[in-house]
Amino acid sequence: xxxxxxxxxxxxxxxxxxxxxxxxxxxxxxxxxxxxxxxxxxxxxxxxxxxxxxxxxxxxxxxxxxxxxxxxxxxxxxxxxxxxxxxxxxxxxxxxxxxxxxxxxxxxxxxxxxxxxxxxxxxxxxxxxxxxxxxxxxxxxxxxxxxxxxxxxxxxxxxxxxxxxxxxxxxxxxxxxxxxxxxxxxxxxxxxxxxxxxxxxxxxxxxxxxxxxxxxxxxxxxxxxxxxxxxxxxxxxxxxxxxxxxxxxxxxxxxxxxxxxxxxxxxxxxxxxxxxxxxxxxxx
Amino acid sequence: xxxxxxxxxxxxxxxxxxxxxxxxxxxxxxxxxxxxxxxxxxxxxxxxxxxxxxxxxxxxxxxxxxxxxxxxxxxxxxxxxxxxxxxxxxxxxxxxxxxxxxxxxxxxxxxxxxxxxxxxxxxxxxxxxxxxxxxxxxxxxxxxxxxxxxxxxxxxxxxxxxxxxxxxxxxxxxxxxxxxxxxxxxxxxxxxxxxxxxxxxxxxxxxxxxxxxxxxxxxxxxxxxxxxxxxxxxxxxxxxxxxxxxxxxxxxxxxxxxxxxx
Amino acid sequence: xxxxxxxxxxxxxxxxxxxxxxxxxxxxxxxxxxxxxxxxxxxxxxxxxxxxxxxxxxxxxxxxxxxxxxxxxxxxxxxxxxxxxxxxxxxxxxxxxxxxxxxxxxxxxxxxxxxxxxxxxxxxxxxxxxxxxxxxxxxxxxxxxxxxxxxxxxxxxxxxxxxxxxxxxxxxxxxxxxxxxxxxxxxxxxxxxxxxxxxxxxxxxxxxxxxxxxxxxxxxxxxxxxxxxxxxxxxxxxxxxxxxxxxxxxxxxxxxxxxxxxxxxxxxxxxxxxxxxxxxxxxxxxxxxxxxxxxxxxxxxxxxxxxxxxxxxxxxxxxxxxxxxxxxx
Numbered sequence: 001x002x003x004x005x006x007x008x009x010x011x012x013x014x015x016x017x018x019x020x021x022x023x024x025x026x027x028x029x030x031x032x033x034x035x036x037x038x039x040x041x042x043x044x045x046x047x048x049x050x051x052x053x054x055x056x057x058x059x060x061x062x063x064x065x066x067x068x069x070x071x072x073x074x075x076x077x078x079x080x081x082x083x084x085x086x087x088x089x090x091x092x093x094x095x096x097x098x099x100x101x102x103x104x105x106x107x108x109x110x111x112x113x114x115x116x117x118x119x120x121x122x123x124x125x126x127x128x129x130x131x132x133x134x135x136x137x138x139x140x141x142x143x144x145x146x147x148x149x150x151x152x153x154x155x156x157x158x159x160x161x162x163x164x165x166x167x168x169x170x171x172x173x174x175x176x177x178x179x180x181x182x183x184x185x186x187x188x189x190x191x192x193x194x195x196x197x198x199x200x201x202x203x204x205x206x207x208x209x210x211x212x213x214x215x216x217x218x219x220x221x222x223x224x225x226x227x228x229x230x231x232x233x234x235x236x237x238x239x240x241x242x243x244x245x246x247x248x249x250x251x252x253x254x255x256x257x258x259x260x261x262x263x264x265x266x267x268x269x270x271x272x273x274x275x276x277x278x279x280x281x282x283x284x
Numbered sequence: 285x286x287x288x289x290x291x292x293x294x295x296x297x298x299x300x301x302x303x304x305x306x307x308x309x310x311x312x313x314x315x316x317x318x319x320x321x322x323x324x325x326x327x328x329x330x331x332x333x334x335x336x337x338x339x340x341x342x343x344x345x346x347x348x349x350x351x352x353x354x355x356x357x358x359x360x361x362x363x364x365x366x367x368x369x370x371x372x373x374x375x376x377x378x379x380x381x382x383x384x385x386x387x388x389x390x391x392x393x394x395x396x397x398x399x400x401x402x403x404x405x406x407x408x409x410x411x412x413x414x415x416x417x418x419x420x421x422x423x424x425x426x427x428x429x430x431x432x433x434x435x436x437x438x439x440x441x442x443x444x445x446x447x448x449x450x451x452x453x454x455x456x457x458x459x460x461x462x463x464x465x466x467x468x469x470x471x472x473x474x475x476x477x478x479x480x481x482x483x484x485x486x487x488x489x490x491x492x493x494x495x496x497x498x499x500x501x502x503x504x505x506x507x508x509x510x511x512x513x514x515x516x517x518x519x520x521x522x523x524x525x526x527x528x529x530x531x532x533x534x535x536x537x538x539x540x541x542x543x544x545x546x
Numbered sequence: 547x548x549x550x551x552x553x554x555x556x557x558x559x560x561x562x563x564x565x566x567x568x569x570x571x572x573x574x575x576x577x578x579x580x581x582x583x584x585x586x587x588x589x590x591x592x593x594x595x596x597x598x599x600x601x602x603x604x605x606x607x608x609x610x611x612x613x614x615x616x617x618x619x620x621x622x623x624x625x626x627x628x629x630x631x632x633x634x635x636x637x638x639x640x641x642x643x644x645x646x647x648x649x650x651x652x653x654x655x656x657x658x659x660x661x662x663x664x665x666x667x668x669x670x671x672x673x674x675x676x677x678x679x680x681x682x683x684x685x686x687x688x689x690x691x692x693x694x695x696x697x698x699x700x701x702x703x704x705x706x707x708x709x710x711x712x713x714x715x716x717x718x719x720x721x722x723x724x725x726x727x728x729x730x731x732x733x734x735x736x737x738x739x740x741x742x743x744x745x746x747x748x749x750x751x752x753x754x755x756x757x758x759x760x761x762x763x764x765x766x767x768x769x770x771x772x773x774x775x776x777x778x779x780x781x782x783x784x785x786x787x788x789x790x791x792x793x794x795x796x797x798x799x800x801x802x803x804x805x806x807x808x809x810x811x812x813x814x815x816x817x818x819x820x821x822x823x824x825x826x827x828x829x830x831x832x833x834x835x836x837x838x839x840x841x842x843x844x845x846x847x848x849x850x851x852x853x854x855x856x857x858x859x860x861x862x863x864x865x866x867x868x869x870x871x872x873x874x875x
Binding site for chain 1: 290291293294297298300301302304305307308311321360361363364366367368370379382383385386388389390391392393394396397398399400401404416417419420423424427477481483484488498501502505509513514517520521524525528532
Binding site: 440454462 | 591594595596615616617618621622623625627629630631632633642643646647690691694
């Protein structure tokens with residue numbers, strides 16, 4: 001009986017470059033954020049490497065908590081709007097008969113998905129501004145005399161968010177609709193259910209997984225959003241992302257900024273846990 | 285009746301998605317300075333762009349960073365995907381999670397983390413800090429894309445190659461690579477696009493001297509509405525769209541997104 | 547000569563291969579036959595070098611090749627799904643092995659043309675695998691393997707995916723190669739008909755172990771265990787009270803008559819009623835229910851004689867002592 005040991009398993013080597021890279025340039029930076037959140041702010045905007053919980057105490061101060069709430073609210077509204085507007089669209093695409101049409105429509109949804117957030121947000125500035133498209137058209141048509149204040153309002157922020165995040169909700173819902181076995185629908189038709197009943201009892205429940213993924217892809221990034229409130233909301237409706245950006249680039253209070261980031265990350269983690277638990281309870 | 289409603293509704297949503305971009309593009313050709321009244325067709329803003337040396341420099345910065353980061357991240361990602369495909373090493377699922385994390389991490393966290401990291405180790409913020417940052421987030425995507433390609437792969441052909449005398453290296457070069465090539469190409473193109481369009485991470489990691497194109501556009505926007513912004517935005521959009529369309533010829537992009545989301 | 551000595555491979559807690567020992571010689575069709583999951587494909591892969599054994603030795607012509615990696619073993623395998631390289635045309639698929647050995651271009655060209663002609667697929671040289679039928683793909687897979695003049699040729703279920711006609715053609719191709727190739731042939735299959743028709747020797751494998759190695763004839767007429775008797779051909783169980791001495795009889799060895807046999811004509815007789823009758827073209831398969839709730843399957847080859855048989859008929863069965871097969875469990 002011979003015990004053989006051939007060349008060792010080198011398969012792990014192939015993933016090594018990516019692991020090392022991500023360790024150094026992803027994991028460690030995130031750890032740095034965590035570390036900085038416990039440091040003191042130094043004079044002239046530096047950092048004192050002294051342990052302190054001041055930053056977190058400040059986070060839970062009145063003003064910042066208000067902004068956190070506002071941010072979560074905006075994110076929730078955005079998610080709900082995306083679901084309400086996105087679901088019918090996903091349903092529409094998945095019920096097209098020709099595969100070519102489906103792919104074309106899908107491509108049309110995906111294209112904005114890949115283009116620049118900044119540009120797409122800017123396009124709403126042109127539309128909503130005081131000298132923007134809507135106002136100029138309404139004035140020219142004589143409907144109003146003074147420009148409506150559309151830009152730099154919470155309304156503008158919500159529209160901008162919806163515009164940017166809608167594809168992220170449509171795609172996962174579409175994917176889960178596609179997974180439903182068409183034969184189930186046929187079978188229930190055969191058993192006498194009308195279209196509305198089929199939708200609410202069969203199609204919608206089976207597509208819930210897509211909804212959960214969509215919440216994941218919409219709600220969570222919405223929490224960290226700052227471009228849209230920056231360009232479309234002005235100073236009036238900052239989200240927590242704006243405050244964080246300011247701490248880092250204007251106020252130079254990196255420790256406090258880091259603490260804010262950590263709280264956002266905690267919010268995200270909580271969302272993920274709730275999402276997973278609710279999903280598990282609802283899945284069959 | 286219900287179908288008609290759905291049709292109209294869907295058409296409306298597509299209009300909602302595309303009109304703002306179309307308006308942006310159309311007004312880039314507007315003779316008038318304001319984005320509200322049409323003063324006639326003109327390409328003057330594009331010509332002004334060509335004389336805007338800062339903008340041209342940003343264009344070059346973005347383009348080269350996109351090329352290099354796509355190139356490097358594709359290599360690292362392909363190797364990683366090959367490693368995952370072989371699957372037989374310790375801790376596979378934990379490492380897979382690590383590679384997937386950057387995708388779900390909001391850009392602001394990635395960007396700020398890198399900012400803190402670079403400054404703390406006294407690494408000058410500039411061209412290379414942006415490049416390193418872009419490679420970082422691209423690795424997750426390139427790995428995922430090439431890995432999807434591997435899922436359609438008949439693993440037995442690697443066995444056949446070995447049986448016929450190919451070493452591990454030769455079988456990788458002559459058999460595996462040619463068969464996953466479309467995936468490698470697509471991941472390169474998508475990494476290019478992601479880098480080309482990135483704003484947030486570049487914003488935080490660029491420091492003072494170097495500006496990528498999106499960051500430049502941001503400062504232009506902050507200074508006020510200006511048709512040059514429309515023009516450069518249009519060019520940016522066109523480059524992105526062309527890249528995505530080329531990529532979609534090689535691999536069904538929607539499948540990637542579907543597999544990523546589910 | 548290939549000697550396999552006590553080869554063992556364990557996957558988690560399943561014994562894929564347990565102490566397998568075999569001796570194989572040239573110009574012989576050696577079959578490893580067994581049901582799905584018995585470990586035969588694992589054994590094949592271990593011999594090819596694609597899977598590493600946990601213990602055991604493989605010796606080729608006096609040299610120990612147990613630790614030599616697959617790309618250095620002078621063996622070639624024809625996979626069940628052919629595994630042709632999708633991105634290469636037929637010519638390059640077949641040439642691959644020679645290219646890996648750094649044979650010069652001219653010689654590669656000549657040998658490829660020669661091998662393609664041998665397998666009658668010269669006209670497919672420029673096609674890609676996706677443009678070939680199943681039978682064509684298999685010939686290419688075979689060509690790709692034999693061009694390297696391997697000392698051992700391994701074939702995994704070579705005939706299973708083919709229809710009747712193609713199966714016959716491929717059998718002829720293989721028999722033709724037997725004399726020309728000067729290699730050891732090892733086949734793996736679950737199909738006992740395939741094994742019986744082509745094999746010189748068969749090793750029956752069950753649950754990771756070799757149960758019996760013998761010629762097809764001996765396996766059929768003198769199986770050692772009940773499993774083999776049932777796996778190769780069909781049997782009726784006469785008596786299984788004693789575990790070490792189970793009595794079986796094959797359906798074609800039972801004689802059937804519509805009238806009682808002459809006294810002592812057969813050592814053993816029974817009678818019963820026909821409960822099933824299947825006309826199979828060149829034979830009739832009859833299931834007879836005996837008086838005490840046992841059924842026998844009888845195979846009749848004289849269809850003219852038994853033309854008038856019907857379900858419900860009372861019939862008499864008889865067989866001689868020496869057609870009984872004794873097996874252990």
